[in-house]
Amino acid sequence: xxxxxLLRLSAAVxxxxxxxxxxxxxxxxxxxxxxxTAEGAVRELYRLVSFAPGATTDWGKVRSLFxxxxxxxxxxxxxxxxxxxxxxxxxxxxxxxxxxxxxxxGFTETIVxxxxxxxxxIAHVLVLYEATIPGSPRPPQQGVxxxxxxxxxGRWWIVxxxxxxxxxxxxxPAELLP
Numbered sequence: 001x002x003x004x005x006l007l008r009l010s011a012a013v014x015x016x017x018x019x020x021x022x023x024x025x026x027x028x029x030x031x032x033x034x035x036x037t038a039e040g041a042v043r044e045l046y047r048l049v050s051f052a053p054g055a056t057t058d059w060g061k062v063r064s065l066f067x068x069x070x071x072x073x074x075x076x077x078x079x080x081x082x083x084x085x086x087x088x089x090x091x092x093x094x095x096x097x098x099x100x101x102x103x104x105x106g107f108t109e110t111i112v113x114x115x116x117x118x119x120x121x122i123a124h125v126l127v128l129y130e131a132t133i134p135g136s137p138r139p140p141q142q143g144v145x146x147x148x149x150x151x152x153x154g155r156w157w158i159v160x161x162x163x164x165x166x167x168x169x170x171x172x173p174a175e176l177l178p
Contacts (some may be wrong), residue, residue, distance in 0.1 A: 018052075035155040038123035039116045041065055042147050045158065046129065049093070050108040055133075057097060059090050066158045075143075075163055105135045112142070113176045121151040128166075128176040143167035144173060 020038055034044035049064050056169060063086065072089035076082045084092060113128040125147040130140035148160040 022109065032155075035157075038118055038125055038147075038151070038156045039114065041156045041158055042114070042116075042125045042127060043111065046109050046111050046127075050110070051097075051106050053104055053106045055106065057094070059094065062090065070160075071157075072100060073162065073164055076126040078165070078167065088165055101133055101136065105133050106130075106135055110140075113178070115175055123147075123149040123151070123156065125149065126173075126175055142172065 033040060035041045045062065045065055047086075049057055051057055068086060070089075072084040072086060072087040074082050074084065074089070074092070088154055097107070109131045111127055111129050116124045117124045127145045127147065128142065129145060130142050131142035132138070143163055143165045143176055146162040147158060149156045150159050151157075166169065
């Protein structure tokens, strides 16, 4: 697997539109334990995109964490990024999931550290994560995701996630150090 694939799978920016009321009515589902808190919704996303050899991601559950008009911004290399719709992001990630090394070994994206800030019906969750294909000779790729969420209809929705990768030139931010 190339570094580009590992970067693409672990980076995302989701930006909702200005009017959320109609779309929330269309996508509102009964709250579950995953979306009952902002932190829970973020943790659920990492859980859903991690899977054992031969398993697959439940993209319907992934979709249910986000507003449908989400725009996804992926860091695709150290100097480039790509913007996707939510469906484009899912298609790109699903294509990654079919790579022979991923099918054979699975994939994990693990939260190393998480810092939530909640104010009424808005939240910011900053995450340091590691992404890897188990058994790969490459070390895990660390990255930082910055999630924005809103609380509506008794649950939390992911509105946006800005991502970047950790490099020697761009180390882990102080807020995520132990």
